[in-house]
Amino acid sequence: MDTAxxxxxxxxxxxxxxxxxxxxALIGGFFNAPDNPATIITSEVSLMSSDQFAALQAAxxxxxxxxxxAPSMPKAGSETPPEPPKPEPQPEPKPTxxxxxxxxxxxxxxxxxxxTPPEAQVTDTPPPPITSPAEEPSAMVSPTLSEKPKPKxxxxxxxxxxxxxxxDATIAEEAKPQQAPDEAAKPDQPIxxxxxxxxxxxxxxVLKTEENKDNVPASSAPVASARPKQKPAxxxxxxxPATEPAAPAETEVAKTTEQTGTDQAxxxxxxADALAGEQAEEASPGTGLADNGPPMTSGxxxxxxxxxxxxxxxxxxxxxxLRTVVTVGVTMGQDGRPDAGSIRMIGxxxxxxxxxxxxxxxxxxxxxxxxxxxxxxxPDKYGQWRxxxxxxxxxxxxxx
Amino acid sequence: xxARACPTSTAPVxxxxxxxxxxxxxCRSQSRNQRRLVPTKGIPAMFRTLCLAAALMGSAALxxxxxxAQSGPLRITITDGVIEPLPFAAPVFTDEGGAGELSAAxxxxxxxxxxxxxxxxxxDPSAYIGGTSFDAPVAYENWKAINAQALxxxxxxxxxxxxxxxxxxxxxxSGQPLGEGLQFAGTEADWRRMAHKVADQIYSRITGxxxxxxxxxxxxxxxxxKNARQKRLAISDYDGANVxxxxxxxxxxxxxxxxxxxxRILFTSFETGFPRIKLMDxxxxxxxPLADLQGNMTFxxxxxxxASSVIFSLEQGGNTDLYAxxxxxxxxxxxxxxxxxxxxxxxxxxxxxxxxxxxxxxTQQIYVMxxxxxxxxxxxxxxxxxxxxxxxxxxxxxxxxxxxxxxFHIGVMxxxxxxxxxxxxxxxxxxxxxxxxxxxxMFTRESAGAAGGAQLYSVDISGRAxxxxxxxxxxxxxxxxPLLP
Numbered sequence: 001m002d003t004a005x006x007x008x009x010x011x012x013x014x015x016x017x018x019x020x021x022x023x024x025a026l027i028g029g030f031f032n033a034p035d036n037p038a039t040i041i042t043s044e045v046s047l048m049s050s051d052q053f054a055a056l057q058a059a060x061x062x063x064x065x066x067x068x069x070a071p072s073m074p075k076a077g078s079e080t081p082p083e084p085p086k087p088e089p090q091p092e093p094k095p096t097x098x099x100x101x102x103x104x105x106x107x108x109x110x111x112x113x114x115x116t117p118p119e120a121q122v123t124d125t126p127p128p129p130i131t132s133p134a135e136e137p138s139a140m141v142s143p144t145l146s147e148k149p150k151p152k153x154x155x156x157x158x159x160x161x162x163x164x165x166x167x168d169a170t171i172a173e174e175a176k177p178q179q180a181p182d183e184a185a186k187p188d189q190p191i192x193x194x195x196x197x198x199x200x201x202x203x204x205x206v207l208k209t210e211e212n213k214d215n216v217p218a219s220s221a222p223v224a225s226a227r228p229k230q231k232p233a234x235x236x237x238x239x240x241p242a243t244e245p246a247a248p249a250e251t252e253v254a255k256t257t258e259q260t261g262t263d264q265a266x267x268x269x270x271x272a273d274a275l276a277g278e279q280a281e282e283a284s285p286g287t288g289l290a291d292n293g294p295p296m297t298s299g300x301x302x303x304x305x306x307x308x309x310x311x312x313x314x315x316x317x318x319x320x321x322l323r324t325v326v327t328v329g330v331t332m333g334q335d336g337r338p339d340a341g342s343i344r345m346i347g348x349x350x351x352x353x354x355x356x357x358x359x360x361x362x363x364x365x366x367x368x369x370x371x372x373x374x375x376x377x378x379p380d381k382y383g384q385w386r387x388x389x390x391x392x393x394x395x396x397x398x399x400x
Numbered sequence: 401x402x403a404r405a406c407p408t409s410t411a412p413v414x415x416x417x418x419x420x421x422x423x424x425x426x427c428r429s430q431s432r433n434q435r436r437l438v439p440t441k442g443i444p445a446m447f448r449t450l451c452l453a454a455a456l457m458g459s460a461a462l463x464x465x466x467x468x469a470q471s472g473p474l475r476i477t478i479t480d481g482v483i484e485p486l487p488f489a490a491p492v493f494t495d496e497g498g499a500g501e502l503s504a505a506x507x508x509x510x511x512x513x514x515x516x517x518x519x520x521x522x523x524d525p526s527a528y529i530g531g532t533s534f535d536a537p538v539a540y541e542n543w544k545a546i547n548a549q550a551l552x553x554x555x556x557x558x559x560x561x562x563x564x565x566x567x568x569x570x571x572x573x574s575g576q577p578l579g580e581g582l583q584f585a586g587t588e589a590d591w592r593r594m595a596h597k598v599a600d601q602i603y604s605r606i607t608g609x610x611x612x613x614x615x616x617x618x619x620x621x622x623x624x625x626k627n628a629r630q631k632r633l634a635i636s637d638y639d640g641a642n643v644x645x646x647x648x649x650x651x652x653x654x655x656x657x658x659x660x661x662x663x664r665i666l667f668t669s670f671e672t673g674f675p676r677i678k679l680m681d682x683x684x685x686x687x688x689p690l691a692d693l694q695g696n697m698t699f700x701x702x703x704x705x706x707a708s709s710v711i712f713s714l715e716q717g718g719n720t721d722l723y724a725x726x727x728x729x730x731x732x733x734x735x736x737x738x739x740x741x742x743x744x745x746x747x748x749x750x751x752x753x754x755x756x757x758x759x760x761x762x763t764q765q766i767y768v769m770x771x772x773x774x775x776x777x778x779x780x781x782x783x784x785x786x787x788x789x790x791x792x793x794x795x796x797x798x799x800x801x802x803x804x805x806x807x808f809h810i811g812v813m814x815x816x817x818x819x820x821x822x823x824x825x826x827x828x829x830x831x832x833x834x835x836x837x838x839x840x841x842m843f844t845r846e847s848a849g850a851a852g853g854a855q856l857y858s859v860d861i862s863g864r865a866x867x868x869x870x871x872x873x874x875x876x877x878x879x880x881x882p883l884l885p
Contacts (some may be wrong), residue, residue: 159482203482207864211863309481312478313483315482316486318609320608361574369573390476
């Protein structure tokens with residue numbers, strides 16, 4: 001019986017076998033777990049073909065390139081703290097020695113168990129040096145960094161504080177700033193139009209009340225002078241945040257598609273051999289990958305978060321609703337537009353049903369209002385964002 | 401035989417059995433040179449993954465990397481948003497017979513109520529696109545175009561001194577009505593109350609807060625210069641309309657307080673030369689002393705939430721403590737006993753606790769203690785002096801007056817003293833009182849100088865919508881009524 005079946009299905013079996021082998025090779029690379037049965041693994045590894053090795057290598061470079069990068073970054077990071085030009089003059093004598101000290105100390109301390117008295121002295125000393133450098137830079141830096149001593153109050157609170165618009169500019173509706181995506185459509189006059197036509201309404205980090213309205217003047221003079229320098233560029237930045245996420249998203253998409261494309265090409269060609277032409281030869285992203293696609297990058301997620309939060313107005317929410325975290329589910333169309341009818345409340349916590357309904361209504365308005373021409377989502381990853389769950393957590397907005 | 405193996409293959413082999421659609425993974429071990437038929441369940445983790453993936457591929461699931469397939473919807477978290485008034489459109493209510501100018505007046509009052517909260521912003525009616533009628537379907541696109549997020553339509557009918565007001569509320573961007581349409585009927589003289597009721601419905605449907613527009617305020621109406629000021633009790637709508645005077649200006653009266661049902665008022669009168677608490681029935685305007693406590697100053701009274709008792713301060717031999725009096729039995733019990741001054745008591749909505757001010761620490765601070773007396777817990781620890789605490793009708797916050805660095809503030813804090821937030825800052829702010837929904841605070845603001853006067857202000861507990869209440873003349877010591885029936 002076995003032999004008869006083999007004859008009939010020899011081709012299929014061998015094709016499936018090759019495919020499975022290839023995939024095992026791929027996944028075996030991910031699961032370099034030590035718990036693999038030794039005998040089985042060795043025999044199969046020995047049978048790996050050049051295709052499999054090629055596939056493994058295709059996957060391996062990622063890890064290897066990532067690995068060198070990671071160490072290099074930490075190095076730079078660890079070096080930079082002492083490096084900054086400002087701290088240098090002061091830190092030269094004290095801070096730099098102070099910082100190395102605490103780190104080495106713990107190491108020798110456990111190692112050299114014999115010398116207890118030095119340990120005690122050492123351990124006593126580190127705390128003061130640690131605190132003193134921390135205080136010095138903070139005292140010195142705070143005026144120059146102009147770290148806002150108090151959040152900027154304004155009648156409108158937004159994720160990105162903006163200065164009051166120039167008197168001759170017409171205040172754009174709160175949705176207008178989000179039309180930044182439109183500029184992609186009209187790249188001809190990206191900067192001038194918003195400047196002359198509209199300006200976003202003034203917004204701050206906390207609500208302006210009578211009690212805190214003088215907060216900004218109350219802060220030290222350098223702060224006040226430092227802020228305006230950044231602000232004049234704001235009208236442009238307003239577009240930037242929109243273009244920035246879009247640009248990286250595109251490049252990342254390109255990269256990922258390229259990478260997956262090459263991987264895909266190798267895999268698919270092998271599959272094509274194994275499966276006797278069932279699979280298309282080319283690994284065009286429109287065929288095999290379209291349904292799921294690679295996972296969303298954090299940049300792409302951030303772009304979506306940025307777009308939604310600009311329309312999430314909690315100003316008319318009850319105090320109870322501001323303590324309610326609501327999860328909203330939405331089904332997206334392929335054009336990046338949400339299906340308004342599909343927006344539903346998945347769950348809530350922290351408030352009662354009335355509060356949850358108010359919070360859900362605000363979330364739904366946010367999702368629909370900021371749709372515009374569709375959210376900036378990578379089309380080739382539609383399978384990843386066809387169903388979206390948005391968690392609206394107003395806990396940080398409550399005291400603003 | 402469900403599964404078949406290829407003897408020439410040394411790789412793991414997957415064979416599908418179409419008849420039953422069950423899959424088995426057949427693994428061959430070279431060393432042992434024997435075949436094992438292993439169900440997917442029983443093999444080690446890596447091999448199960450391998451076999452599962454292989455099975456997927458073998459069954460022509462053409463995804464190249466099934467192991468990375470998405471596991472559920474994309475999930476994002478929004479923690480940062482915008483706080484701004486919600487723009488709404490309110491085209492003039494349709495006149496469905498006899499309403500005349502009343503429909504426009506009602507529409508304006510509804511819009512004014514909503515805008516006065518600071519949570520809403522009316523879109524200029526000149527921007528409206530197209531007309532509306534109460535029964536016609538809503539052209540949502542027209543309202544989206546002007547960025548209206550809520551749309552209010554209504555109709556007014558009037559005949560023979562009776563009017564009917566009905567309205568509908570729509571969420572423009574989701575294209576759905578918010579709740580059912582409602583209709584109110586009343587007399588023409590009560591048109592303001594009916595507008596307030598419409599606004600209340602809209603306000604609570606959108607925000608989720610309780611209504612409060614249809615309510616009244618009792619306060620002290622003042623006239624004359626500061627050194628010879630005449631005071632009398634007055635009652636009006638929350639927005640200053642429909643003023644009625646309850647007492648004449650022959651004696652000085654201060655600190656009126658509504659009963660929980662809104663039918664009686666406690667106030668402090670200087671009729672006899674020193675402060676005495678009196679109780680007035682609003683319907684008959686008859687007042688009587690609360691208790692026969694000759695020779696003692698009594699002041700700062702407040703009802704318990706169930707109206708069964710009154711808590712107040714009583715001065716005896718130069719020391720002031722808190723007392724509670726049972727209105728039914730008339731018995732009086734002493735709640736505090738310390739050489740410090742305890743005053744300004746206020747019950748929690750469940751009557752279990754009392755918040756009050758005391759200077760036992762050296763300066764005025766806010767304390768909370770059980771309603772029957774007991775060890776107080778200090779909850780105010782910021783700079784400056786805290787006084788006149790009032791428990792929110794919702795029970796979650798305490799409003800207070802704060803004096804710090806020569807300025808007065810009205811503020812709110814949670815009942816444990818956390819999340820203190822100052823809402824105002826001026827020469828003299830004092831005496832907060834809560835709106836029935838616990839979202840808005842009214843207080844007295846006194847301006848500096850001999851010609852200065854007192855005025856009532858209201859502010860949202862977020863600090864927004866600080867505005868003067870348009871009372872006639874000077875006014876102080878407000879007390880907000882419960883919501884009218």
